[in-house]
Amino acid sequence: MKDSREDRLYELLPPIYRIQDAEQGEPLKALLRVITEQVNLVEDDIRQLYENWFIETCEDWVVPYIGELIGYEPVHEAGEPSTVDTPQGRLRNKILIPRREVANTIRYRRRKGTLALLELLANDVAGWSARAVEFYTLLGWTQSLNHLCLDRGETVDIRKGSWLDLIDSPFERFAHTVDVRRINSFRSQGRHNIPSIGVFVWRLKSYAVTETPAYCLEAVGPHCYTFSVLGNDSPLFMLPEPEPDPTHIADEFNLPVPIRRRLFEDHKAQLYGPDKSLRIWKGVKREGRIVREAIPESRIVPADLSDWQYLPRRGTIAVDPVLGRIAFPTRQLPKNGVWVNYHYGFSTDLGGGEYERTISQPTGYTLYLVGGDEQFETINAALDQWGMDSETVADAVIEITDSGVYVEPINIEFKEGQESLQLRVANQTRPIIRLLDWQTSKPDALTVTGNKGSRFTLDGVMVTGRGVQIMGDLAELTIRHSTLIPGWTLDCDCEPQRYTEPSLEIFSPDVCVKIEYSIIGAIQIDPAIYVPDREPHGEIQEGLTDDEGTMARCRGIGAEVRLDPIRVCISDSVLDATHPELEAFGAPGCPVAHACLTILRSTVFGQIHAHAIQLGENTIFDGRVTVARRQKGCLRFCYVIPESRAPRCYRCQPDLVIAPIIEAYHNGAISKAEKDDKKELEQTRVRPIFNSVRYSTPTYCQLSNYCAQEIKRGADDESEMGVFHDLFQPQRMANLSVRLDEYLPARMDIGIIVSS
Numbered sequence: 104m105k106d107s108r109e110d111r112l113y114e115l116l117p118p119i120y121r122i123q124d125a126e127q128g129e130p131l132k133a134l135l136r137v138i139t140e141q142v143n144l145v146e147d148d149i150r151q152l153y154e155n156w157f158i159e160t161c162e163d164w165v166v167p168y169i170g171e172l173i174g175y176e177p178v179h180e181a182g183e184p185s186t187v188d189t190p191q192g193r194l195r196n197k198i199l200i201p202r203r204e205v206a207n208t209i210r211y212r213r214r215k216g217t218l219a220l221l222e223l224l225a226n227d228v229a230g231w232s233a234r235a236v237e238f239y240t241l242l243g244w245t246q247s248l249n250h251l252c253l254d255r256g257e258t259v260d261i262r263k264g265s266w267l268d269l270i271d272s273p274f275e276r277f278a279h280t281v282d283v284r285r286i287n288s289f290r291s292q293g294r295h296n297i298p299s300i301g302v303f304v305w306r307l308k309s310y311a312v313t314e315t316p317a318y319c320l321e322a323v324g325p326h327c328y329t330f331s332v333l334g335n336d337s338p339l340f341m342l343p344e345p346e347p348d349p350t351h352i353a354d355e356f357n358l359p360v361p362i363r364r365r366l367f368e369d370h371k372a373q374l375y376g377p378d379k380s381l382r383i384w385k386g387v388k389r390e391g392r393i394v395r396e397a398i399p400e401s402r403i404v405p406a407d408l409s410d411w412q413y414l415p416r417r418g419t420i421a422v423d424p425v426l427g428r429i430a431f432p433t434r435q436l437p438k439n440g441v442w443v444n445y446h447y448g449f450s451t452d453l454g455g456g457e458y459e460r461t462i463s464q465p466t467g468y469t470l471y472l473v474g475g476d477e478q479f480e481t482i483n484a485a486l487d488q489w490g491m492d493s494e495t496v497a498d499a500v501i502e503i504t505d506s507g508v509y510v511e512p513i514n515i516e517f518k519e520g521q522e523s524l525q526l527r528v529a530n531q532t533r534p535i536i537r538l539l540d541w542q543t544s545k546p547d548a549l550t551v552t553g554n555k556g557s558r559f560t561l562d563g564v565m566v567t568g569r570g571v572q573i574m575g576d577l578a579e580l581t582i583r584h585s586t587l588i589p590g591w592t593l594d595c596d597c598e599p600q601r602y603t604e605p606s607l608e609i610f611s612p613d614v615c616v617k618i619e620y621s622i623i624g625a626i627q628i629d630p631a632i633y634v635p636d637r638e639p640h641g642e643i644q645e646g647l648t649d650d651e652g653t654m655a656r657c658r659g660i661g662a663e664v665r666l667d668p669i670r671v672c673i674s675d676s677v678l679d680a681t682h683p684e685l686e687a688f689g690a691p692g693c694p695v696a697h698a699c700l701t702i703l704r705s706t707v708f709g710q711i712h713a714h715a716i717q718l719g720e721n722t723i724f725d726g727r728v729t730v731a732r733r734q735k736g737c738l739r740f741c742y743v744i745p746e747s748r749a750p751r752c753y754r755c756q757p758d759l760v761i762a763p764i765i766e767a768y769h770n771g772a773i774s775k776a777e778k779d780d781k782k783e784l785e786q787t788r789v790r791p792i793f794n795s796v797r798y799s800t801p802t803y804c805q806l807s808n809y810c811a812q813e814i815k816r817g818a819d820d821e822s823e824m825g826v827f828h829d830l831f832q833p834q835r836m837a838n839l840s841v842r843l844d845e846y847l848p849a850r851m852d853i854g855i856i857v858s859s
Contacts, residue, residue, distance in 0.1 A: 386439030527562035553577025657693030680709025
């Protein structure tokens with residue numbers, strides 16, 4: 104970025120010297136800019152030295168030194184700090200030595216032994232929302248009439264339906280018999296005992312969706328809607344409220360938890376309305392235009408809409424927060440549209456969403472704003488203007504500024520002189536591009552046709568209904584913080600409707616594909632690429648059969664040219680073919696795609712068929728991997744299906760756990776039958792287990808608590824493999840375990856219970 108202070112020394116000169124300098128081509132100005140740059144560096148360094156005195160403003164490398172001054176000691180069980188020459192190393196160090204914990208160390212020591220401090224530690228040390236529970240208060244016991252404790256657990260009262268919903272949850276109120284197992288046991292964790300204290304933690308976050316259209320399920324009925332614009336059931340989450348007092352123990356309103364039906368019924372005014380967890384608008388016509396009218400809280404009726412059997416009375420609207428469904432009276436249909444505010448749960452900032460992300464663009468770009476209150480109301484209107492400005496605009500950015508749904512065919516075609524185009528969304532918005540079956544005999548994907556050297560970026564966008572096709576001679580394609588729905592569209596239970604359809608098809612011969620922090624379906628590299636303007640030096644022979652010609656094209660050999668493999672780089676993303684037996688990366692009709700793949704810190708559901716894998720690191724391949732050139736590249740700290748044809752593997756699973764078994768067999772310690780049995784057992788044990796493998800569920804791609812430690816701590820820096828590597832969950836857990844023991848009341852046992 105340009106520094107606004109670069110000419111401050113030059114501006115101190117008398118005007119006469121600046122006039123004379125301008126007449127001579129400004130050589131003095133150029134000299135003073137060089138001097139000013141060094142002056143600014145020295146001045147900034149001196150200013151930062153002052154900022155480094157305070158924990159709130161100091162640089163990250165200073166945090167351990169300030170911690171040492173107050174006697175703070177890092178948790179060695181979580182791992183030793185690493186070098187800071189990589190973004191992952193710097194992020195890991197922030198987890199190992201949390202700035203907030205160092206800032207509050209003295210405060211913690213003063214409050215040692217209090218229950219509320221345990222919740223504060225979970226938030227400051229691990230960054231997780233938490234609720235601390237003293238389980239001895241839930242033990243069934245005979246009370247003395249002279250000393251009644253009415254806040255203790257009660258026997259079950261089946262008339263209290265809201266309490267029945269909370270059984271075995273962090274908010275339970277009924278009494279239990281004693282559980283002699285210790286809560287901090289590594290084998291079988293018990294809960295209800297006198298010395299037991301449980302800290303329930305929530306790893307999921309609550310993400311907002313603001314003023315987005317609801318989805319009408321016309322196949323069910325014109326009165327049936329879902330909060331999710333994709334048409335699937337999505338549980339509504341709480342917008343956490345700050346706790347009123349430092350000694351307050353968190354309840355459901357302070358935590359990112361799903362909203363229960365009975366809770367919504369009992370506290371509707373606290374959950375529904377402006378700046379709350381959910382809200383609904385309907386469209387009404389006024390003066391010839393449609394405006395949004397907020398539905399008052401008095402008309403909202405909590406209901407169970409599992410089978411859409413409940414029909415609300417006239418003048419009311421039924422809402423099911425567990426499924427994320429809305430039902431209107433059959434004779435009071437919202438003919439002018441429905442809009443909603445709600446919150447959903449997910450693990451991290453991934454794919455399209457209303458969260459803060461870094462936005463970058465080329466220097467000297469032209470901005471086209473798209474939105475209901477902007478210059479262009481549709482994406483195509485902005486594209487048309489971009490096309491008309493082709494002679495004067497080389498770099499363009501089309502930015503969508505609202506969370507609407509854009510139902511229009513999108514065909515982007517670069518013209519001469521147009522070098523780059525970025526289709527992005529503004530921060531704190533989540534628009535949807537919905538592609539329909541517009542043409543009977545032609546595909547309706549979002550198509551991008553590039554010129555030689557052109558670049559296209561998709562940033563923060565969610566695409567549903569169809570996939571994306573890249574054609575022409577595009578040089579670079581970047582997809583970041585975007586979602587290309589796996590399977591195109593979803594059923595109500597989050598099942599994809601088009602299992603075998605790819606989300607991204609590449610027809611460009613020399614494109615370099617970069618995918619970052621995104622969720623996408625299958626990728627196909629089409630082999631039938633014809634490049635007429637190249638020098639013919641192909642190896643294809645005349646008179647080949649169709650099958651032989653197809654196989655030649657699979658190897659990048661065409662009638663006019665032999666192509667180098669396309670480079671595809673994927674990092675911190677999910678590649679989801681919707682099933683491990685389907686193709687997540689490949690080419691139609693070819694054994695492998697003519698592409699060289701680099702994949703880092705990602706999760707793959709499906710099979711990989713590639714020419715080569717240059718590097719695979721900290722990645723879970725939940726499907727067979729097949730590469731043509733095994734001698735090129737390597738996989739390190741990954742999980743790879745045993746029957747894969749992969750490049751060289753370094754410390755990958757399950758090879759790492761079966762190596763001692765094979766060695767014991769070669770040494771004669773075990774028989775062949777024992778070797779086969781133990782090998783199969785270990786391969787099954789370290790197979791990744793996910794809480795959910797369906798997109799749009801809150802725990803999508805999240806490793807289960809029952810997953811093997813070799814996967815949960817199998818990355819090169821002892822974090823978990825897969826797309827959530829940079830969350831450093833094992834380090835957070837180890838940090839929190841040690842700190843809770845340090846500040847625990849005397850003679851008490853404490854255990855961490857992961858709720859989500």
